[in-house]
Amino acid sequence: MDYILSILIFFPAIAGILGFVVDKGSAKAYGVSVAAIELLLALGLWASFDTTNPGMQFTEFSPIISQFGISYNVGVDGISLFIVIMAALITLLGIILLRDDTKNMKNMIVSLLFLEMTMVGVFLSLDAIIFYMFWELSLVPMLYIIGAWGGPDRVYAAVKFFLYTFAGSLIMLVGLLAMAYLFHLESGIWSFNLLDWYTLKLTTNQQFWLFLAFFSGFAIKVPMFPFHTWLPWAHGQAPTIGSVILAAVLLKMGTYGFVRFSLPILPDASVTFTPFIMALSLIMVIYTAMVAFAQKDMKQVIAYSSVSHMGIIMIGVFAMNAEGLGGSIFLMLSHGIVSGALFMLVGVIYERTGTKIMDEFGGLAAVMPVYATVFGVMLMASVGLPLTIGFVGEFLVLLGFYKVSAIGTILAGTTIIIGSVYMLALFKKSFFGPVRHEKNLGLKDLDRRELTALLPLVAIVVWLGVYPKPILEPIDNSVKALLVQMENHAQLESTKEAIIVSKKEVK
């Protein structure tokens, strides 16, 4: 178990390289088995994970460039553990959902496996340079997936996606380097180790600028308003698998970055920026939900709804209390599951009809009852119905954020209204009413391949909605540790006041 994290990171990549020599016909089977093994490894990690330990576990350390303190340094805690598992799960289900007649199946499988490496790598890295490396590398397979298998405007969308996020990350890189330099000034040694950085006390002015640098990288990835416009394009043009992974995992890298970097390293700036982030997030929640309502394309509705939900996650991250932060991490998972499933569902209907325009459908509930049921479950999870996975995170986030701002919470809480407005409008347009086109009468319901991909997600949606404890508990432990670290690390009294580890000490 000592090297399980390295195995988790590099197994898909090595398998991906080997994938080049696999026979074309068996590429999908190969991909499924590799992804399944990866998922099993991730679950094994969970099994041997000590849920009571809030710190980093299974850490590995080996210097790469010791002069500059760059090292291969990985570890896992309650925050990253489940995102990694989710990434492995979504990749597996996404590969299962791939149609057998996908062109260039082998290339697709190989890029997906490489993508999996970068995703897992990002969430497990404890060294800023390694983190940055995986962060940027994740763009490449995604660029390829969108650019090679996408819709008619795929090149524009792919380039936009790449350049936009890349530009932001470069500024973030400057921030990372500045951070290392400041650390060098302070301690005399070079280090890119996150855990070292956690000990560094920076002045508020330094924190301010570093926060902005980090912000530009993370915010574009999230994507926060007004940096979100690449997302609808990318989703609109990406193939189903691309959208699924993009929405489920890649977006989480942004919010994860905020949790891993901005909050613990720059606690004072994080508190200073909270109103700003809050304003952007609220705009994001309401504005994009309204934009989602105006869409005609089913996939765009879900793309914009993703942005809206990411706004809720951001609010939770900056709630600075265990409820909000833990809730937002749970919401990352639930949003990954739900939006992944929704994109899969849109992909299913797109494969059958060749269109995603809602007005073309209508009455699908009668033609494809199982499909409608699965869609309905995901819809309800998306609008945050209790006893589905969507509620737990959303409830905790709003609950936590209430401590920060009551008005803000009410505004953010409108998400449960306008979220249901666009989702129900989508459902009504596509699934209810008479069947609008004759040809839609003969649509086949979900087949076994699609059910294999979707039913596990349905099961998770219900399971974690009813019994979120196994996941919530480790998250909660790590989140509390993070908040304690923030509190100890903060320079200003006002920051310490804003951070609430446990309100019992306040009351």
Added chain:
Amino acid sequence: MYEFVAFYIFAIATTILFLITVMSKNVLYSMTSLAAGMVLISGLFFLLGADFLGVVQLIVYVGAVMALYSFAMMFFDATKDVKEKHGNSTLVFLLGGLMALVFVVMFSAPIIGENIQALYPVGLAENLGVSGNAQDVGLVLFTKYLVPFEVAALMLLVAMIAGIILAGKKMDYSLTECEASDEELQKEIKKEEA
């Protein structure tokens, strides 16, 4: 006083000669004035106490380079005036004048840093009992600058061979590109422009 007079004579003469080189329409005139200017520059070198450099200047420039130019002239029609379109003369002179002005301003400014130590002081060879610029140069050249010197020698050899090959027998067609393909390229370029 002697240096003063010599400097000004050389300076004014080279300036005028080089101006002729740049302005003249006739290649022959240009070349002749250039050669003359080179000779006068060697005079400047002598004035600066760089005897060896002055000699090299005379031999290499006035002897070898100018001879090469003159031989090359035989390939071109040197008697005809060079026909050139002068696009924007004002701009050219403006730029040139500006540059000269900047140099003058820059160099007439007082120089700081007089305490800089010489690395290889003149008169190095005096320690060995011999004196003179050529000796000094020799000493430095074959100790400190030995490797660059050899590289320069190699470079000259390469240049010589290159010159011979380029100007040599197979002058009928391009060595770097096939003419036919080049014409096609030209056509394509024209098409694209159209």
Added chain:
Amino acid sequence: MEIGISHYLILSGILFSIGFVGVLRRKNLLMLFFATEIMLNAVNIAFASIGNYYGDLSGQMFAFFIIAVAASEVAVGLGLLIILYKKYGSLDLDVISTMKG
């Protein structure tokens, strides 16, 4: 009146500017070569004078190497010029414009 380093440098600058004007103004490749030679010589003067001023031989050394480079340049350049002339029948720069972007 003492002739100082400034005089030499100013001379060098003026000669360089003359060469510069030549480079800008002339379209004939051979003339461009001449102008280049002028500029190189101007720089040589500057090197020699600065070397003299500091009493350092390095200046002369550099001038020496510049002369070597100039010689090589002329050898190769003239070879190329001849080929160009054979090909285009002219040495005018405007005729040889194949690099339009």
Added chain:
Amino acid sequence: MENLVYIALFAPFVGSLFAGLFFARSPKTHLVGVVNSSLIGIAFIAAVTLALHVAEHGAVHVTMMSWISAGDLSIPFGFLVDEVSVTMMLVVTLVSTIVHIYSTGYMNHDKAYNRFFAYLSAFVFSMMILVMSDNFAGLFIGWEGVGVCSWLLIGFWYHKEDKTFEENPSISPSWAANEAFIMNRVADLGMLVGIFLIYWNVGSLQYDVVFNALPHLADGLLVSIAIALFIGAMGKSAQFPLHTWLTDAMEGPTPVSALIHAATMVTAGVFLVIRANPLYSLEAVHGVSMFIASLGAFVAFYAASMALSARDIKRIVALSTLSQLGYMFAAAGLGAYWIALFHLAAHAFFKALLFLGAGNVMHAMDDELDIFKMGGMKKVMMGSYVYMGIASFALAGLPIMAGFYSKDAIIETAFNDGSFIIWAILVITAGMTAFYSFRQVFFTFHGEERYKALGFHPHDMYKYVLVAMAPLAILAISFGWFMDNFHEFITKNLPDYEMSHETHHLAPYLGGLVIVLALTGIFIAWKKYAGKGANAWKRDEEFEQSFIYKLVANQYYVPRFYDEFIVQPYTMASKKFWEIDKAVVDGFVDLIGKMSYKSGDVSRGMQTGSLSAYLNWMGVGALLLIVAAAITALIG
């Protein structure tokens, strides 16, 4: 006892799973109806046993497992069966059982028979969670759960097409379902805010902890909590201005209307106020309570006025439900929680009966809803006629009937409280109630047989269905007789409400006044629609042109107002935002891209291919470098 709690709770769930998982795709299976009805019946029996137990030994409190715990928050799945919740459980399971049995007949010919039972049982399960939970979060689970089931059931006939507002004010079942869900969500936000407020100030969401901590909280905070929770209650119980969904919800199958939109779900708001009585009876929130009572009275009158002119048989019943909910809120707001709960139960029985009777009529008339097209149906539908008559008598509050006791108590309460305006409104509304409910009965069952001209061949419902409805009819008559027993039972948990001496003294007169008004209403209805010389065919054209009629017939233009001032602006703003998103936000990003592209395009012009031009550029560059060098030299 613990097992009984779980049986009562999970029997409907098992039924829902049974129908949903195993029979969802199979054609109509009679077994599903039988099994589900019996499972609900089992839940009812469990509830009865629990009620007996509670009456004897007090409340049962079980904690199943922990649900959410993060930070300091810890929410368990805990269930509390005390006097209040067991009353609700009884009402819910009893009405549900009957509605289930009724549905086996009513939905007999529906293709989606099995699906219907899956939804219906799921609804009962959610409702049971709602009433049984021992904390606010659990209540919220049920709250949202019934919302979703209601959405599914209102939109049950989802295949129907959207109509214009003029053709059908509800537009379509799926539209009505969405409206109900979204409007409820508006209220749910209020409720969530209330929950947040409680959590951050009390630290727990358990009822007992919260209610014990209430006296220690600041007044302003208590008012905020009370308002926030009541906003939640307003949505579920369709109080003004969130009431429009209830009449539109009549698009669902009639058993659904009977169960959800009359007997159970809509009373959840009242239940919440009753549940939170320690909060609402605090002196600090007296203003809020008064507001609740006033709003209740207003809604009672408002809904009754709309019912006067309605022509749709189900809408009339829905509006009367709305009106009766107003009564309940009036009682709860005035502090007479046990009376509110009593009326809630009584109303559940007679209103469910009324709805099911209306369902029989609809079934007979091939889903025709317009009472102008019926008439004289008592000949063919004697059973239904009797049931609807009983229910209408109860609703009108005539003596002996259940409605008489409960409604009278509420009116008395208003009088006792000194809120004479509320009292007056409630009394007048009582008269109106009698008029419209009998207008409906007379229109439907008396007079000329207009349906014959339209080619209908009505026949009464299956016999067993009519028999199954009997318990409701019995309770509609006799429930009021047990008022004292109920009072004794419930006041162990709820604060008692004592009438003052004068009120007690005046009670017969007050009751008499109400009865007289009710009888007058019935008489007018008889005279106008069923008596000799009454001609239901003839319509008062002139009156229908009048302002008041139009106002009432158009539901006071509230749906129109929502459409024009909320829905349409929202849609338009959404579209505008989308355009802004494309043009401005994305446009700005593209602009940056285009600028770099353009700058490349422009500088491409420099690439003339002319070497001399390049030399010129090089010269410019060299000059710049020299100038830069000169400047640094001069400065440095």
